[in-house]
Amino acid sequence: MKITRIDAIPYRIGYRKPLRFASGEVHAAEHVLVRVHTDDGIVGVADAPPRPFTYGETQRGLVAVIETIFAPQIVGLTLVEREVVHARLGRTVGNPVAKAAIDMAIWDALGRTLDLPVGDLLGGYTDRMRVCHMLGFDTPAAMVDEANRVRDVHGISVFKVKVGRRPVGLDTAVVRALREGLGDDVELYVDGNRGWTASESARAMAEMSDLGLTLAEELCPADDVLGRKWLVGQLDIPFVADESATTPAEVTREVLSGAATAISIKTARTGFTGSLRTHHLCEGLGLEVVMGNQIDGQLGTACTVAFGAAFALTSRRAGELSNFLDMSDDLLTESLTIADGELVVPSGAGIGVEIDDDKLAAYRIDG
Template sequence: MTIDRMQVRLTRWPLKMTRKHGVGDVADTLPGVVISLHTREGLIGWGEAAPWSVFSGTAEAAVAALDVYLRPLVIGRTAADRQRIMAEADRALVGHPEAKMALDMALHDLAGQQAGLPVAELLGGVVRDSIPLSVSIANPDFDADLDFARARLAEGVRLFKVKTGFSTHAEDMSRLERLAAILPADASLRIDYNQGLAAVDAIRTLRDVEAFRPAFIEQPVARDRRDAMVEITRAIDTPILADESVFSPEEAVDCARARYADAISIKLMKAGSFAKGKAIAAIASAAGMPCYGGTMYEAGIALTAGIHFAASTPAMTLGAEYYTSAFVLGTEILETPVRLADGASWLPTGPGLGIAVDEAALTSATVEARG
């Protein structure tokens, strides 16, 4: 089935709550990108990019990458060529992993629909039908976040990740103490600094937060301070999770060799393709490093792709953040949202990504469309 059209949409997602992180804040809205690949036979494959300017790239740059550089690689081709297309994408364009991931997502969605198989089956087969749901506590209105946590506890969620490093250490300790007080014994507390600590006193600070016995501490210092990550990993009893320090398989090899973390957060938006995400997971697994499913501020298309990835990847044992379209974004673009139940996100069973896009809702969120 030949692809004869690609549409690229710049979107604007309203947020239901303010979010603060060590690396930057989000108040009202975030841009995103949605693409669709159309075949002559009428099938549509969907993909999504979720850049964040303080983390990696911008949505506007992702739109240009897809519209100008990646579009010529797919028109007149079929989804069966997806591996060759993605190799050509890396030769045609340096960086822009979010744009490339959106393209790979849409190609896999088409291929799965054509084969009558879920994307997870195309990625190697299902090893789990659901992924334990990890939710982030990042609202500067901490009373509202405590209410959010209580609501999620009532729904069966047991993994809670507190965003730290955007305020004072004393405030971080207070927030951790207040959250820990409401968590049951079977809940897991995690801590994420989003690069928010200065390397000079990071170890002293982290020894304080270890009193809460977190399951892991994520990316305490800046991405390029891998020397400090090595020292922190050696000094701290709590496992250290690398996020911003590991985008690619090559960086995963460096992480495993230098042991600048004990575990890795795999975000498809960092990896740039399912294959590269799988490679990162394989490297981590060989090094005895479990993996966590991180996300950006993703709508339902990308979240569903993440679920297919985690459901087919044995190393993804630390849970995942596949929830933002339900609790954080103010727009739902799937006719049937990502299923969240019993403290987990669940794998769709239909062919391809197994989704139906609400095109009216998507149109309402669209700022610009090309193609």
């Protein structure tokens, strides 16, 4: 069970259509595949999707920090020394996505060693989650068409709508068109990625007050301290902290200061070990949780659903598990399938999925 090597392999897979939102846009999955090798011949894998507009990490930066700072501190430890790994990674500030991928690849290797799924090791609550699809910026007609297609093909009836454009009417028109086009049976919520001011957010939420929204996420920056508290205090639905609450300490700070009333957990930035801490904290504080999407491919999505399905709190709401559908291809030997609005946790050992060596050879960009 001793860790002998850690690989960081950059790869690029195009999107069929870009995902656009207030803080950025993604045209291709330019991620890093992390592999953890052990002296028993086990290889654990996980995905690292850099999000410079959210955490400052880049694809080349991920490779560099893993190869030069993290791997030398981890090689030689065993797979069960996960708290030692956590402490050593924690000596370096930032780099949440690089740290998360190493953590999850270690859990994958541990599951493969024990021949058990990580979901069972984490909590074993259920084997599936309802799926929420995230709709990026477009015209109202195009977004209604996409939602209808995703509902018809995959049975998905929960949609997170990206908002945060100016003037706010651009986005409130989209949400109204979605409600009118899809009917009252679908769940709709909004995510602003900090695009609006507090007062723009309040105006937009007032304009949409008849549309039955269930959550509002990061509408304005948490750094607008008093404005954000003023906004959250007047809403009658939970306000989700996503990029403003990426560690247990940030969750505590945001919630106790009145800047949020619900939390998005993303395994892509807190791994399994950090997500466990955030989950237990949210449970203790009595907060609603959403399993969020960091514009993940199928490997990242498999991690999210494995963690989300492991607990009652994280599996209660639909998880954001479907944006890999927009990718032109993926790295796995077998595709994840969303049917009847649900994603079943892959049942194999570890994270439960296998990397296709030919696909990795075709898409890796490290020569």
